[in-house]
Amino acid sequence: MEPAAGELLRLHTHQVDEAAAMAAEAFARVPAWTYIFEGLDEAERLAAMTWCLALTFRRGLDQGSARCAFAEGKDGGEEEMVCFFVFQPPRGLETSTLSMLRNGILFSYRFGLRSLARLLEVQEYHKRVERG
Numbered sequence: 001m002e003p004a005a006g007e008l009l010r011l012h013t014h015q016v017d018e019a020a021a022m023a024a025e026a027f028a029r030v031p032a033w034t035y036i037f038e039g040l041d042e043a044e045r046l047a048a049m050t051w052c053l054a055l056t057f058r059r060g061l062d063q064g065s066a067r068c069a070f071a072e073g074k075d076g077g078e079e080e081m082v083c084f085f086v087f088q089p090p091r092g093l094e095t096s097t098l099s100m101l102r103n104g105i106l107f108s109y110r111f112g113l114r115s116l117a118r119l120l121e122v123q124e125y126h127k128r129v130e131r132g
Contacts, residue, residue, distance in 0.1 A: 011066035011084065016057050017050070019068055019084040023057075024049035036118045037111065048111055052119075060086035 011019060024046050027033055037045045060066035065087040070079035108116040 008067040008069050008085070010064070011057065011061060011068045013058075013061060015068060015081065016054050016061065018081050019057055019066070020050045020054035021046075022081060022084055023053045032122045036115055036122055038115075038118070040111075048115075051110065052107070057084075057086060 028042065028046055028049065033045065033049055037048050040048060057066055066085070067087065068081050068084045071082045073079050107119065
Protein backbone atom coordinates (compact mmCIF):
# COMPACT_ATOMS: atom_id res chain seq x y z
CA MET A 1 0.00 0.00 0.00
CA GLU A 2 1.40 3.41 -0.98
CA PRO A 3 1.49 6.20 1.63
CA ALA A 4 -1.09 8.96 1.44
CA ALA A 5 0.10 12.29 0.04
CA GLY A 6 1.38 14.48 2.85
CA GLU A 7 2.11 11.57 5.19
CA LEU A 8 5.45 11.95 7.00
CA LEU A 9 7.83 9.21 5.93
CA ARG A 10 11.31 8.25 7.02
CA LEU A 11 13.86 9.96 4.80
CA HIS A 12 16.09 7.59 2.84
CA THR A 13 19.75 8.08 1.95
CA HIS A 14 19.00 8.74 -1.73
CA GLN A 15 16.70 11.64 -0.72
CA VAL A 16 19.17 13.55 1.48
CA ASP A 17 20.54 15.83 -1.23
CA GLU A 18 17.02 16.80 -2.35
CA ALA A 19 16.01 17.58 1.24
CA ALA A 20 19.20 19.58 1.85
CA ALA A 21 18.68 21.66 -1.30
CA MET A 22 15.06 22.34 -0.28
CA ALA A 23 16.12 23.46 3.19
CA ALA A 24 18.95 25.62 1.84
CA GLU A 25 16.49 27.44 -0.44
CA ALA A 26 14.13 27.98 2.50
CA PHE A 27 16.82 29.39 4.80
CA ALA A 28 19.13 31.11 2.29
CA ARG A 29 18.44 34.61 3.63
CA VAL A 30 18.39 33.80 7.35
CA PRO A 31 20.85 36.19 9.06
CA ALA A 32 22.78 33.39 10.78
CA TRP A 33 23.57 31.72 7.44
CA THR A 34 24.47 34.99 5.71
CA TYR A 35 26.78 35.75 8.66
CA ILE A 36 28.45 32.32 8.54
CA PHE A 37 29.03 32.56 4.79
CA GLU A 38 29.71 36.29 4.56
CA GLY A 39 31.39 37.16 1.30
CA LEU A 40 29.78 34.37 -0.73
CA ASP A 41 27.24 35.30 -3.36
CA GLU A 42 23.79 33.69 -3.09
CA ALA A 43 24.57 30.75 -5.40
CA GLU A 44 27.77 29.97 -3.46
CA ARG A 45 25.92 30.32 -0.14
CA LEU A 46 23.20 27.93 -1.34
CA ALA A 47 25.83 25.36 -2.35
CA ALA A 48 27.61 25.72 1.01
CA MET A 49 24.36 25.45 2.96
CA THR A 50 23.26 22.42 0.95
CA TRP A 51 26.55 20.69 1.79
CA CYS A 52 26.28 21.54 5.51
CA LEU A 53 22.63 20.58 5.76
CA ALA A 54 23.22 17.28 3.98
CA LEU A 55 25.77 16.39 6.69
CA THR A 56 23.25 17.24 9.39
CA PHE A 57 20.45 15.33 7.71
CA ARG A 58 22.64 12.24 7.34
CA ARG A 59 23.14 12.36 11.12
CA GLY A 60 19.36 12.50 11.44
CA LEU A 61 19.11 9.41 9.23
CA ASP A 62 21.48 7.51 11.48
CA GLN A 63 19.32 8.34 14.48
CA GLY A 64 15.97 7.76 12.77
CA SER A 65 14.77 11.34 13.23
CA ALA A 66 14.58 12.55 9.61
CA ARG A 67 11.13 12.70 7.99
CA CYS A 68 9.73 14.02 4.70
CA ALA A 69 6.42 14.32 2.89
CA PHE A 70 5.50 14.20 -0.78
CA ALA A 71 2.74 15.65 -2.92
CA GLU A 72 1.10 13.62 -5.63
CA GLY A 73 2.63 14.23 -9.02
CA LYS A 74 0.63 16.13 -11.62
CA ASP A 75 -1.28 13.91 -14.01
CA GLY A 76 -0.01 10.78 -12.26
CA GLY A 77 3.63 11.87 -12.51
CA GLU A 78 6.38 11.27 -9.98
CA GLU A 79 5.71 12.46 -6.43
CA GLU A 80 7.52 15.63 -5.34
CA MET A 81 9.12 16.18 -1.92
CA VAL A 82 7.33 19.16 -0.39
CA CYS A 83 8.65 19.26 3.17
CA PHE A 84 11.36 17.83 5.35
CA PHE A 85 12.01 17.67 9.10
CA VAL A 86 14.74 16.51 11.44
CA PHE A 87 13.12 15.97 14.80
CA GLN A 88 15.60 16.81 17.52
CA PRO A 89 15.58 14.49 20.52
CA PRO A 90 15.46 16.23 23.94
CA ARG A 91 19.22 15.78 24.36
CA GLY A 92 19.96 16.83 20.77
CA LEU A 93 21.45 14.84 17.95
CA GLU A 94 24.47 12.87 19.08
CA THR A 95 27.72 13.81 17.40
CA SER A 96 31.03 12.12 18.06
CA THR A 97 34.16 14.18 18.54
CA LEU A 98 35.75 12.37 15.61
CA SER A 99 32.77 13.22 13.40
CA MET A 100 32.91 16.89 14.42
CA LEU A 101 36.67 17.03 13.79
CA ARG A 102 36.37 15.32 10.41
CA ASN A 103 33.48 17.55 9.34
CA GLY A 104 35.17 20.65 10.75
CA ILE A 105 38.32 19.93 8.79
CA LEU A 106 36.28 19.38 5.62
CA PHE A 107 34.28 22.53 6.33
CA SER A 108 37.37 24.70 6.84
CA TYR A 109 38.97 23.28 3.69
CA ARG A 110 35.86 23.98 1.60
CA PHE A 111 34.76 27.33 3.06
CA GLY A 112 37.71 28.72 5.06
CA LEU A 113 38.57 29.06 8.72
CA ARG A 114 36.61 32.29 9.05
CA SER A 115 33.36 30.56 8.04
CA LEU A 116 34.12 27.68 10.41
CA ALA A 117 34.73 30.12 13.27
CA ARG A 118 31.45 31.89 12.50
CA LEU A 119 29.58 28.58 12.36
CA LEU A 120 30.93 27.62 15.79
CA GLU A 121 30.06 31.09 17.12
CA VAL A 122 26.45 30.76 15.88
CA GLN A 123 26.17 27.25 17.37
CA GLU A 124 27.44 28.50 20.73
CA TYR A 125 24.95 31.40 20.64
CA HIS A 126 22.06 28.97 20.08
CA LYS A 127 23.27 26.76 22.96
CA ARG A 128 23.32 29.79 25.29
CA VAL A 129 19.81 30.79 24.22
CA GLU A 130 18.51 27.23 24.80
CA ARG A 131 20.01 27.17 28.29
CA GLY A 132 18.29 30.45 29.09
